[in-house]
Amino acid sequence: MARIGGYPRGVNVEVTPLPGIGTRQDFMTRSGRRVGVVTYRDGRFDLIISQRDDPDACSASIPLTPEESATLANLLGAPQLVAQLRDEQRDVVGIATKQLPIVHGSPFDGRTLGDTALRSRTGASVVAVVRAGDVHPSPRPDFVFTGGDLLVVVGTSDGLKAAADLLAHG
Template identity: 50%
Template sequence: MASELSGVGVDVERTSLPGIGLRHEFTTKRGRRLGVISHRTGRHDLVIYGKEDPGKRVVSVELTGEEANGLAELLETVHVVERVNDEHRQVEELVTEKIPVSAGSPYVGRPLGDTRARTRTGASIVAVVRRGGVIASPGPDFVFEAHDVVVVVGTGEGTAAVADILANG
């Protein structure tokens, strides 16, 4: 049985595959059909179907659960950056800053909520880059580590104030 998922900006068709798992598919603006088959075993198959024959698999890439999560995180990060860029176009004085968390920061080992950055500065921490990965939209319980790079959106004054908070408390 297929159903439409709403709120994702494209029509995603969800189909139950008895004994296997679930298949989610959608068609791109250019007419390419893409899908993800989520097996009950935790494996995922990323599938690209033929343009001339949308029922024929042209490419199928097997992903472990961990790899699928990595791909999902990468795509979410792209989405966050696109939203930030849209906000930049809408509000001229909005800036994005990448702020490193030094080993001497008073917030190393402490949660983001302790900074009260948004309340104190009006700027928002929208992502954290850690060891080459991106944590999009970290919550108040997210714990900082030395050498994290914090992505902050706000006014120039607000982002500078967040840098000061992370450096000096």
């Protein structure tokens, strides 16, 4: 078992190799439950939750496809990124941050950031893209969007509304 960094202060993620299976990564919650993920060698994932009285015994194991695990990662990761950006911009009057999705089959699914002409058309800027739990900061104009991406966009209130409309309708 090893501890890995890159997580918020006070949260120790433990990584346990599971020979022939994959790895288990988990952490202890404030309430005393272990929550984690088993990553199988074949690419499958299980979300796991320990029993209250025995942190080594599993009370729930939820199998997730790669797509489902990516969706869960986006749901959990994007709000933290947006909250951090909001904290950093708190004193900048008139600027806001918003998460905007690229929906499967939407006009920009499979197209580049440059194709949107978002900044010139709305005045808002994409500062990051969250995909499958990975944050892609400062995407370049040739960054290709994929359905399920969450864009972190910064701009004025009007610019963010225009950006949401543009991304949804083209």
